[in-house]
Amino acid sequence: MTWILFLLCLAIAGRELYLAFDRRRPAPELTRLRLHLEDVRRELDRFRSAQRERNDRLASAQDDHAGALSEADARIRSLIAQINDRMLPEVNTRLTRQRETIDRLTTEVTGLRDHLVRRMDHAAAVSLGADPADxxxxxxxxxxxxxxxxxxxxxxxxxxxxxxxxxxxxxxxxxxxxxxxxxxxxxxxxxxxxxxxxxxxxxPCEDQDxxxxxxxxxxxxxxxxxxxxxxxxxxxxxxxxxxxxxxxxxxxxxxxxxxxxxxxxxxxxxxxxxxxxxxxxxxx
Known part of the structure; x- marks a missing residue:
């Protein structure tokens, strides 16, 4: 009887150990979920890596673009300075000459008009009996x-x-x-x-003008x-x-x-x- 009880206890203890070990084993769904999560994590890592590389390329391109803009701006400023140094004085000189020419022509036209007016006035006076002008x-x-x-x-x-x-x-x-x-x-x-x-x-005399x-x-x-x-x-x-x-x-x-x-x-x-x-x- 004692042996039977002993064997029964051993059987019960063995079952308990089996049940405990079976509870610690992961279920198949959990394993698949873990595998899927691992795949997602690896995909996220690859995406982050690709994004970092893309961001690095964009940053480099922006730096190159900024450098090109700075160089182009410097060239434009240099060209403007050269134009100001070389062309503006010539343009100003030409404008000054044109203004002087316009002023001179305006003066000559005014003088010619005044001359014609005087001639017409004198011609009218001569027609009335005045002496002709010398x-x-x-x-x-x-x-x-x-x-x-x-x-x-x-x-x-x-x-x-x-x-x-x-x-x-x-x-x-x-x-x-x-x-x-x-x-x-x-x-x-x-x-x-x-x-x-x-x-x-x-x-010459002192009283002469x-x-x-x-x-x-x-x-x-x-x-x-x-x-x-x-x-x-x-x-x-x-x-x-x-x-x-x-x-x-x-x-x-x-x-x-x-x-x-x-x-x-x-x-x-x-x-x-x-x-x-x-x-x-x-x-x-």
Whole structure:
């Protein structure tokens, strides 16, 4: 009986051990779930790795793009600086010249309109019995080849013509000179006044009014070569001399004086052949 009880106890204990061991073994579904979770974890790892590589490539591409943008921006700034340094001064110079040209044309058109108005007014007066206006020519030239005389010489010339009662009606460039058309005085009256001027220049007195003539002579002296003509009066400046003379009116009717003004040396040669009353050497 004792052995039977002992064997029964052993059987019971063995069953308990089996049952306990069976409870510790994982079920098949749990094993499959674990395997699936392992696959998911490995897939997530691969995805994370791929994402990290993609992010690294994107970051590198962004860095390259930023570098390319910086380089392009630097090139653009360099080109803009070169354009500013090279082209802007030239553009500004051209714009300045264009503005000066427009201003000069505006002044010339205004002067031409005023001249036409004066001519029409005088023509209307002549039609009512007034005397016709006298007009003489003048010219001013600098060194040979210069078209526009110096400002101080032009100012002195215009001051002198105004001093002798002449109005500048029109100016026009011709043969390396600036040609003037002057009204208000007859050629005969100018011839008489200019011969008297040469006499006063030869024998100066304190009470003589020679300011405008001296201003013109000094302006000529400040040039290397120049010439000026007002009706019969001709002035020539060469590197060695300053000569003044009054040409005969008969010569003015036959000969164009503008070429003499354009060639001061030729003008000086012509003046040196004039008789004493019509000639004066104003060389200092």
């Amino acid at each position: 007009t003489v020519t003048g010219a001013l030239g600098g060194r040979a080849g210069d078209l526009d005389p110096a400002d101080d010489l032009r100012h002195a010339y215009e001051l002198f013509t105004g001093r002798y009662g002449m109005r500048i009606e029109l100016t026009a460039p011709a043969a390396h000179t600036m040609r003037y058309y002057l009204s208000g005085r007859s050629p005969r009256g100018l011839e008489r006044d200019f011969i008297d001027l040469l006499h006063r220049l030869r024998t 020679l300011d405008s003539a001296e201003v013109l002579l000094n302006a000529l002296l400040r040039t290397e070569q120049a010439a000026a003509q007002i009706g019969p009066l001709l002035l020539a400046r060469t590197p060695t001399a300053l000569l003044c003379g009054v040409l005969p009116l008969a010569e003015l009717r036959k000969t164009e004086t503008t070429p003499l003004v354009a060639a001061p040396a030729t003008a000086a040669t012509r003046l040196s052949r004039l008789p004493h009353p019509r000639f004066h050497n104003a060389t200092p």
